[in-house]
Amino acid sequence: MVRVLFDGPEAAVERNLFEQLEGPYAGTVRRTAVPAASDGTVTVDWTTRHPLLVAVLREDLAEETLGVTVTLDPGTEVEVEFAPWSEAGASVPVYAFPFRDAPPFTASIDADLVDRVEFAVIEGNLGRLLYLAAHEKVRLRRALREVHAYRTLAHARRDALDRAGADVGVARFDDEMVYEAGSGNVYARRRAGGAVESDADYARRLRMYRRFLLPTPGAITDLLEHLFDDLPDGVRPTVQEADDRFAVAVHLTAVGAVSHRDNFLASLRRDRLILPAAGAANDSVHHGRRLPQRRIQAIDDLRGRLRQSFSFAAGHGIAPPLAQALDRAGRVCRALGFLTAWNVQRAQDASAGSRYQLGLGIDLAMPTTAQATDVRSRILDDNRTPSNDATAEALIAAIRTRGTPVDPELTWLWRGCGLQTTHRVNSGTLYLSHLPTGGLVISGPANANPGTQQQLQANFHAPGDPGTNAILLAGLTAAASDWADEGEPPWTSLSDPVARTRWDTVPVRPTSQPIHQALGAAGLPSVVDPAPVVASLKRLPDELVETIELDAGLSAGLVAGQPAAAEQLGKLVGMLRAHRVAAALPLVDGGNRVLLVVSVIGLPLAGLNLADRRATGFRWYLVPLGGAAGEIKAVGSRTTLVPRSQGLLAVVALSYVRTGLTDPYEFRVELPDEAVLTLDQYERLMNALTRVYPIGVEVNTYGIRRNHVDLDGDGTAEPLRPAVSRTYRTYQRRQRHGVHDPSPEEQSNG
Template sequence: MTVPQTTADLLDQVSEPGAGSLAAVARELIGPLAGATTPEPLPWDGVANAQVTVPAGSRYAVLNVTLLVDTERDRCVVVPRVLQPGPAADQPAVTFEVWSQAGSSLPAYVPSVDEFGVAPQLQLSVSATLIAADGTTTQLPPAKVRNLVRIDLVQGLTGRVLAAVLAEKQRLRRCAREVAAMRVLADARGNALDRIGSDLGCPRFADELVWDAVRRSPATQPLSPPGRLEDDAEYRARLALLRGWRLPTPSWGESVLNSAPGPGLPAPVEIDETRNAVHVAFRLVAPDSPGSRATLLQAVRQVHLVWPAGSADGDAAHQARLLPQRVQDRVARTRAALARWALPDHQPLAPALAGALELLETRCRQLGAQPWTALVAGQHDDGGSRFELGLGAQLSAPDPAVLDAAVAAAQVLGDPGLVPRPRSDDPAGAWLLDACGLRTAELLPDATVFVSTLPMGPLVVDLMPGPEAPLPLTATASLVTSTNTGYDAPLAAVVAAMEARQLTPVDVSGLLPGAQAASVFPDLTQRLAQVGVPVAEQLDGFRRQLGAVSTRLFAAFDLGPDGTAAITAHPEQVAAVLTAAAAAAASSVVAFIDANGNVVLVFGVTGLPLAGSNLAARQTVLYRWESRGLAGKAVRLDPRRGSATQIYAAGAGISVVSCLAHVRGLGNDPYEWSPALPAGALLTLRQYEHLMNLVELVTPVGVRANTWDLRQHHVDVDGSGTPFPLTAAAARTYRHYRTVR
């Protein structure tokens, strides 16, 4: 309700009479008619109750109850009670419906009159009750009744007739307010809600979401009884999400996810924007042009790279550069720092890398501990993608005791720019290197550390037969790791996870020639299919397709007789193996049956034949290739994706071949985010459906929401209290609030 209006507001302000139709018309009459027809507000008696006294002598009187406050969603029921002349008796209730306007007046009591039309003195009290939309009633105390209504005295036959004639006006005003309110979502109901839903492309649901255990997917069934539609409250909550224009931001998204109307969620949802790693590497190629790279790299060293102080070639190169004195002084300090790092005097570095190493020296001095004693390598022509352009350097192996001392000193220092990690978690000391701008800190097999200001990570690009050899050239990308040189780093993590479960990798080339078709073992094939593992049937095609995948990107594991028998006897064991592989970043799994009838599982971090990316719905590792000519047309290469590409056409002079390696872990791809729930939080199917619609709502155009973790670990499809991983096919099996028009 709005702020109460006073009697003066209703009777004296002709420009805003509200619903006081009789008072408004009376102001337009002339002479005695105006006074005779104007409602006379009766003062409340000076007692605690809401009652008035009507003096004797009123002619053809009518007592009206007049509303002082606009009603909105509450009905107001007023009960007049005649106190004198006795005996006291309640009169019929007077009801002001929802959306009645202040000034509305309804007859409460018509006193009896004598033969001359004169009424005796009487007393009248009123009580009032508010009835909410849900049926809740509130009995108002007398003080609030006085603020809600008043008693008006209308005398004379003319006043009676005008009150009856003008009663329709206040009803029209009430209906007009109700129609206007129906345009507001919070007050709309019935067909008005349907009209809003039509505008938003959101019809009422006629079904409900259920779990289909046979299809292992959510499904729908009609609401009961047949023909029933979604009720107003649930429909209004869905429409509220779709109205209005919004600019999605993380803070706004979190507020919508956790405060939107509809079924509640078991725990707060967070917006996870952590990023997956993207690594980059470069190679210079000059097909069939011996010596051209050496000439270019010599020019790069002379003009761009920073040499350590004390290098004769470096002194000559820097003296030939026409630079302002302040720049020369700054470079001189950096050269001195490189000399203190004992960088080989013929291996300069890129300026950004040299500056980061200067900062590293300052940080080590601040901590009183320098875990790396020297720089053992910088730019050299045969350094491959890591050292060829001076974008990377190699630090000596860190001293364990000194690294521990640096961790302890950083903990005492309390610098927010230094977040130390213990050596057991970070043997390379990457926490300190990253704080100095070295985005790459990779531990090499000899315990030295490769560093760069670029996100090179473990990515290495090799050229065969060489960067200046005749065409064709083959460029191969790999993510090297110091722990397992036979696999790319993501696959090495999968192998380690399988070895923890007593499964060791086997040579697939020795097992595939004797493999047997899946149809020979129908029970095994059916059990594996139930957990989402395809089994090779057409073996010749399977061998060819698997042979096209780099052996660095997949590994095979022979389950042996016991593991094979467990597939039918204890299927939960193979399900646990698949879960462990997926958690270790495997993206795909396929199986074949060897000559002994044992199942061999093949896990990959890329798409595998028959499987695609059936463990994680997308590949763990993606490689993309590009080329740019330094003096015109670039070399041409194909394919553009995959761990290897072939350079088949020469360009004009030297070209730069670049490779991007996208490694998907627990983070997000570029232009992607994930809704995150706490561990153990479970969603019902209705809550899952609601959250997925909220995710659609808060995701900006051009951005993708990754709901894989949500669907794998947080949906309780049957009320069992345990999550059921939804397959990729069931990922979007839910009712969408907004339909495509």
């Protein structure tokens, strides 16, 4: 808050006192301000009576002492000093002339002080007396400003800081964090010579507790901005909170009579789906629904617009939200002047699996290269004449803002119009849906009998539906590209049957063999007895696990325990980790070839050794329709369904694929690639996140702990072991109110 002083500085005590004189004393004291010229010269050009020259401060001081040397004519020098926390308007005496009438005189100061100091001449014995009597008040005001400043973290020192820390339960450290390179342990030890934490470090820690905070994204960002001003180049920890979307798939299973399923799908088509194709049969379906006439007309208009931009077969049906998203895409194309109708190859199809049973997606003929180029060039044309369709123009503006990269599938077009899934089924077919389904499909029986166990499987296909999990295939493909860019020899991907056969050839390898040290140096576990490990591997879903065979030269180097080979393998492991592969387990077969089993879930012996959690997962739900009931296993890519009564069951699978974004109800703290934290800064970060920890939200610091903590002070980050990553001192302790700590004398007296 800025104070406006209407009657001048409050610290100008003598001036204010002179102005209060009344009666016969009024006017007997004269105070004249004399500013210094730009060169520092002070000129008093009149005859003064009992003059006292004082220096007056023109600005508030903080922790600075301001010394002023005043040179009086003819050559007398007087040194005066303004103490720290002096207030604007405060003054100190410079020179009291020893005679009654003083002729005009001059003085001078350093030109650099002209804007900070001015002078005043006080005349008369009464003026001198009153100035002397009031001068103690100037010192008291300065002391009060100092006390007030010491109650703020910006200026508090020593005991003042300790008292501020006691108020919030944060004590000054008398120990320090130490990293022991030999054991890899981090621990706290007493500082040498009884030293304690510096004022600056202690005040920085107290900042997070001496303010009102709510655990909001803005508050967290602001706290990290202010707490880490000691990082170089303006680097700050940032908060990532952009979630990966769950994918959903629905599969219908009739329990008992197949008619349960057929009747449901017939009613779905009769009452819910949009049938875009023209014809009497489709018109009669829509006009026969018990809807207001204006609603029926709106649906007819929607069907007509869909036919302008999409080619539907007579039997095609689609869900209403999907129809609306396709309508937006068609309106954008027409506004751009692209009038070619997109060919719809498949819509709702009861016999085509979970993607198509409910009309939640369509198969579209893949855009040709010419079509994709034409649409992109039209939307990027700055000279295009806008259409009269306001909705289409708003969508075009939003799409341009988000970006239109070169993409043969035109993903940016479909996503910008509300189609959340763009999945390539094969080289000539594109699957579109308004739901976030990705490549997720459920394989299972269309009908079952009560009491029987039915096996279902969920696959999150990569583009092209190859059967391999999307994130695993993408990670291996990207890592192979990076590996080749480094000039490294390519690996060989093994098919599932071949991989299982090669697993069975892995022999027992004693711990004395050099391969174990090489694998350990690369950060991977080593298998001594393969039998239980291979048995566990064979129980994992094939689509979530892949096996690659390393180059013969690299394998030979690893078997021989060569450090260069271990370093080369470590580089490959880093690439797999960077591309979100969750686990890697090396096996060495009977021919001394190294096989690397990689997965997006945990592996036997290795666990999740490349990531903090699995990269994909599935959860199952059962929705009874028409009186049916049943039980289902909740998790896993494969599950067992046990129907209990006749009717229709909708089996719902939710899946996630971690693509580098956060999970729901999670935020992640990140740093730039080359930034590192000291142990003290890491400790500060963890305490700051604890200070603003939102209830029910996970704070992910895996990347910080893995890649950004410099343990030994060499400027390079070392990964914290899991046990060490949670070793840090807690700043704030619970205060025990009302607990008496007896003195040593009281303890000795029992």
